[in-house]
Amino acid sequence: xxxxxxxxxxxxxxxxxxxxxxxxxxxxxxxxxxxxxxxxxxxxxxxxxxxxxxxxxxxxxxxxxxxxxxxxxxxxxxxxxxxxxxxxxxxxxxxxxxxxxxxxxxxxxxxxxxxxxxxxxxxxxxxxxxxxxxxxxxxxxxxxxxxxxxxxxxxxxxxxxxxxxxxxxxxxxxxxxxxxxxxxxxxxxxxxxxxxxxxxxxxxxxxxxxxxxxxxxxxxxxxxxxxxxxxxxxxxxxxxxxxxxxxxxxxxxxxxxxxxxxxxxxxxxxxxxxxxxxxxxxxxxxxxxxxxxxxxxxxxxxxxxxxxxxxxxxxxxxxxxxxxxxxxxxxxxxxxxxxxxxxxxxxxxxxxxxxxxxxxxxxxxxxxxxxxxxxxxxxxxxxxxxxxxxxxxxxxxxxxxxxxxxxxxxxxxxxxxxxxxxxxxxxxxxxxxxxxxxxxxxxxxxxxxxxxxxxxxxxxxxxxxxxxxxxxxxxxxxxxxxxxxxxxxxxxxxxxxxxxxxxxxxxxxxxxxxxxxx
Numbered sequence: 001x002x003x004x005x006x007x008x009x010x011x012x013x014x015x016x017x018x019x020x021x022x023x024x025x026x027x028x029x030x031x032x033x034x035x036x037x038x039x040x041x042x043x044x045x046x047x048x049x050x051x052x053x054x055x056x057x058x059x060x061x062x063x064x065x066x067x068x069x070x071x072x073x074x075x076x077x078x079x080x081x082x083x084x085x086x087x088x089x090x091x092x093x094x095x096x097x098x099x100x101x102x103x104x105x106x107x108x109x110x111x112x113x114x115x116x117x118x119x120x121x122x123x124x125x126x127x128x129x130x131x132x133x134x135x136x137x138x139x140x141x142x143x144x145x146x147x148x149x150x151x152x153x154x155x156x157x158x159x160x161x162x163x164x165x166x167x168x169x170x171x172x173x174x175x176x177x178x179x180x181x182x183x184x185x186x187x188x189x190x191x192x193x194x195x196x197x198x199x200x201x202x203x204x205x206x207x208x209x210x211x212x213x214x215x216x217x218x219x220x221x222x223x224x225x226x227x228x229x230x231x232x233x234x235x236x237x238x239x240x241x242x243x244x245x246x247x248x249x250x251x252x253x254x255x256x257x258x259x260x261x262x263x264x265x266x267x268x269x270x271x272x273x274x275x276x277x278x279x280x281x282x283x284x285x286x287x288x289x290x291x292x293x294x295x296x297x298x299x300x301x302x303x304x305x306x307x308x309x310x311x312x313x314x315x316x317x318x319x320x321x322x323x324x325x326x327x328x329x330x331x332x333x334x335x336x337x338x339x340x341x342x343x344x345x346x347x348x349x350x351x352x353x354x355x356x357x358x359x360x361x362x363x364x365x366x367x368x369x370x371x372x373x374x375x376x377x378x379x380x381x382x383x384x385x386x387x388x389x390x391x392x393x394x395x396x397x398x399x400x401x402x403x404x405x406x407x408x409x410x411x412x413x414x415x416x417x418x419x420x421x422x423x424x425x426x427x428x429x430x431x432x433x434x435x436x437x438x439x440x441x442x443x444x445x446x447x448x449x450x451x452x453x454x455x456x457x458x459x460x461x462x463x464x465x466x467x468x469x470x471x472x473x474x475x476x477x478x479x480x481x482x483x484x485x486x487x488x489x490x491x492x493x494x495x496x497x498x499x500x501x502x503x504x505x506x507x508x509x510x511x512x513x514x515x516x517x518x
Contacts, residue, residue, distance in 0.1 A: 017129065020233045021085075022144060022145055023230075024085050025149050026149075026223075027089050027152065029153040029154075030223055031115050034156040034160055034216075035056065038212055041212040042212075045103065046108055048105040052105045055109050056105065057112075066116075066120060067116065069428070071125050072128065072425070078239065079234070081128075082233060082237070085122060088119070089223070090227035091114060092119070093220045093227065095118075099213075123431050123435075127142070127431060128428075130142060131413070139361040139411065139414035140358055142413055147358065150352075154344075154351055159219055295482065296478075300475075300478040305412055305426065305429070305475055307433065308468050309430050309434040310433045310434065311467055312434075312468050313409065314438055314442075315441070317439070318441045318460065320346055321445075327339035329453075332388070348399075349401070353402060353407055356403075356406075357411075361410070366415035367476070370415060373405070381397075384401075416475075419482060441464065
């Protein structure tokens, strides 16, 4: 068979949990991608300027980082984890519903901050729960989990597109439209674009009423089955006091699956997890007293794994945000409408790459996929730099870059958790680092493009990719050191046990001889 029977058995035992966690990641993707295509209508709706509307993006990303950092506290019990997922998914539907009612940028920023907090909680808890269930077999299921981000990110713009206004919502002047195009160019100041924007606006003097609120309400309805699915899982797990269920608890099945994989009971795993901190939130990990006796390699694996994702997720955020800017600027100088397809192609490639990585992660080890993908990103960006005047290769390179970047996060998560034997706080550290990278790199690359020109966009991507590759080799080095440490520790423990056995045997022999002599 293409998939091993044991993997299918594990999935069948945990299908309800797994499908629920996948569905909440669809909510994550739905929420992360709608701002880009709807920002023109939202600016008109809030009567805001460029400097004001940027706070909406910052509010969402910053609170996503906070949510990712603190979400580990909800994983202590199944009830708290599922309750947090239910509230977060429901909040996202509520935010979609009330966005059309936000008539000033402050209200919109608060709404997006709340949605970012919910997204961060979903990001961490869904990853932790899948890793806890599947352990060493989690790579396949993590790839599928992150596929649903890309799927949601594809659905969101498609829903919004029919309701977008071409010339604004009717309450702005040509200057307002010009400012919005400046934002879509990511702070690029181009006299040619300003002339085209002004001419385009003169041809659309008639006021147009925005209907984008219908798009948000449709997304709210589409997302509504997700919290219902989480609530149904809680009902099946007998976690709702007022609604008892006769169905056997799925947690027992999860524990049975883990027993089959590791040959140990669920209680032993919990005790082992508590000794080393488990998959707690990032702050409790840092305060854990049991971490003091661990080797340097244990901490460096966390740090280097997080830094690699800081770089690669930073590339994802920067590329999705600024590839349009690069395409419409000289020497590429693509038409604005043509360049607008690049971001969609990039997200489509990420979605397809995560789907393709599901069977690949079953056939190949995560470390091999990581090395291949990181090297692929560097090669593609280098070729984009060489063929910087080819518009055809820009589209091809964007597609290939999305494919290579797509599976780095789930592969890194599976790889580091496997190194650490599913102890420590790798999931919380990696999710937090990835969020920080996406937020920081967007600001950094945007500032460099504004001061140095659009060509620095690809140069920044090349530098970031090379740094990530170097950090990955450092991670491989500390993996070897940590493996040697574990081997030495196990040998030492075996010798001590052997000595204890010999001492007990000699003591029993002496006692037997004394009895015989007496």
